[in-house]
């Protein structure tokens with residue numbers, strides 16, 4: 001497995017004196033969708049920021065094609081790795097069209113601000129995310145779902161082999177969540193992009209991941225194919241939640257149903273309190 | 275879709291540039307307004323000179339008014355135009371980096387630092403006249419460094435930065451007063467007029483250093499126009515797009531401080547131009563970041579019109595131009611502060 005482009009070795013990630021990740025080794029399989037799950041504040045975003053060189057490791061390193069990220073020029077990294085933060089902040093008053101265009105920035109020379117490649121990438125990104133109708137609208141004025149699609153379009157326009165997305169479905173209703181995740185998978189299948197997504201919904205993770213990484217308190221508890229990783233024991237260990245894992249009626253993959261069978265009758269309990 | 279909405283594409287061979295249409299139009303209109311204001315400025319004074327005659331002088335044709343227009347009024351106009359443009363640019367850089375419309379060099383102590391250093395040099399007579407712009411730069415940079423040292427705590431928190439800046443600018447103002455009382459009386463009088471931001475008695479020897487520094491900085495300004503755009507996201511998004519934030523921020527701040535200081539040396543600390551110009555330009559242009567050319571033109575326009583009024587409104591008494599910029603600027607500053615406070619939530 002040494003052929004993979006993005007790896008981390010002995011990663012120690014801290015904010016000031018607070019250690020969030022302590023000695024983590026990781027390899028992101030090329031050409032697959034990797035999903036990172038774990039409870040709130042376990043360090044998912046922190047890890048993703050390190051993989052996208054937004055956070056400098058205290059110790060250890062992130063390697064792209066065997067070279068430490070810190071040694072590669074920032075712009076060069078941005079041509080290979082795209083990253084969409086959990087809560088990105090747009091420039092005030094920017095339109096969707098201009099936002100998506102900004103995704104081309106790492107490819108620009110100062111005297112080439114709008115090439116054929118730019119045009120192609122921007123058009124395709126807007127088509128795929130169906131943001132064409134929003135082109136003239138200010139990003140500040142969009143609904144959560146529309147805004148999220150605009151951001152994803154920007155990340156797509158960046159046209160990188162590796163794409164890191166931090167909870168891209170957070171603000172979306174269920175239909176748009178599925179839409180975004182389908183889009184991510186499509187990108188991966190059709191364009192061979194390597195995608196890393198942080199998700200908080202276990203079942204979505206199970207459904208869309210080729211490779212699943214379960215984290216707890218800055219450590220990797222388990223990783224591998226969703227069917228192997230997601231078990232009642234794992235959900236108990238990682239989230240502290242009793243559950244039953246059954247086959248997903250749609251995909252046949254694992255489906256987590258919270259609760260321990262027979263031990264409670266939820267409606268009866270609610271009834272007593274009401 | 276063939277190009278981003280609201281932009282035109284300029285192609286020259288293999289080179290291509292994106293031009294924000296509205297910003298370009300606004301720049302042209304501002305340029306026209308500035309030209310008109312400049313001609314009006316040259317017409318008005320103790321004696322009125324007709325616009326046609328002014329234009330003749332500008333074209334270098336012989337004219338009976340050549341002395342009044344060309345020798346008396348032109349140099350003062352040149353200082354006003356250049357200083358206004360420099361203040362506009364300086365405000366644009368500092369506001370961009372701080373992501374705060376309140377953070378302008380005249381609010382956070384940079385011009386006060388430049389002022390204190392210049393007054394010290396003037397009243398104690400330690401420096402030759404033509405080194406004043408450089409002493410001013412040193413003062414401005416020192417003040418900026420002071421703000422930085424006090425405000426930096428795991429990153430630049432915008433409101434702390436501005437509050438500390440205001441504190442430091444007040445302290446530097448007092449220091450300047452101290453210098454004035456300690457120094458030679460006549461020089462102190464002169465320095466006092468300078469301190470209100472006055473173009474009275476300014477000439478080419480004030481305009482020349484300003485013009486040459488702006489000229490030298492032109493490549494840096496071209497760089498800044500692009501850099502300005504790239505830092506308009508939050509830190510993580512900007513870095514993910516390949517921006518070396520630390521360097522870009524430092525570059526923009528240094529550029530802003532240098533420009534504000536040089537302009538201060540030439541025209542005195544003309545307050546509120548750096549605060550107002552970038553925001554006006556941005557609102558007119560509706561760009562996603564502060565437009566550089568627009569800020570420079572707006573700054574130049576504000577100073578030219580303000581000095582025109584300062585010379586004419588209460589003639590024969592000529593008021594310092596800073597008085598007029600303050601009439602507009604001070605209420606705006608208060609409005610900004612009130613708005614910022616009510617946004618961040620009152621006492622809970």
Ligand SMILES: Nc1ncnc2c1ncn2[C@@H]1O[C@H](COP(=O)(O)OP(=O)(O)O)[C@@H](O)[C@H]1O
Pocket residue numbers: 015018020038039040041042043044045046047
């Ligand atoms: N900028 C920061 N400064 C200090 N601590 C932070 C910062 N960002 C995150 N943390 C802390 O690091 C831990 C991990 O956070 P994060 O990676 O965002 O978790 P997750 O994305 O898994 O919810 C949390 O305890 C959080 O409070």
Ligand SMILES: [Mg+2]
Pocket residue numbers: 044045046086166
């Ligand atoms: Mg997170």
